[in-house]
Amino acid sequence: MKSIRAQAQFYDQDQSMILSPLEYSLFQWLKLHRGDVISRETLLKNVWGFQSNGDTRTVDMCVQRLRKKIGAEQILTVHGKGYLMPA
Numbered sequence: 001m002k003s004i005r006a007q008a009q010f011y012d013q014d015q016s017m018i019l020s021p022l023e024y025s026l027f028q029w030l031k032l033h034r035g036d037v038i039s040r041e042t043l044l045k046n047v048w049g050f051q052s053n054g055d056t057r058t059v060d061m062c063v064q065r066l067r068k069k070i071g072a073e074q075i076l077t078v079h080g081k082g083y084l085m086p087a
Contacts, residue, residue: 017069020062022047026062030075037078059083 009016025047030038039084040056048058063083067075076084 017064019069022062023066023069027068027070030083030085034085037081037084039082042082 001030010020011017021024026043029043029047040059041052044045044050044052044056076086078084
């Protein structure tokens, strides 16, 4: 897998997928912390730039869209904890 920031594209083998700027930021943040479980609140703070008011559904929806584009196996849910990009 390879990513190019300026173009917000994701390459996997011979396929290229366009990511929205937010999807790209989420992908990069999870990739930077690969192997760590990241809470939804932490993602809201570091990717979206605001504190959680308890509603983390925004994160869930963006993760869902990103999984459809890059593959569900790339981002795992750790129930009650957050998300994990496997090492």
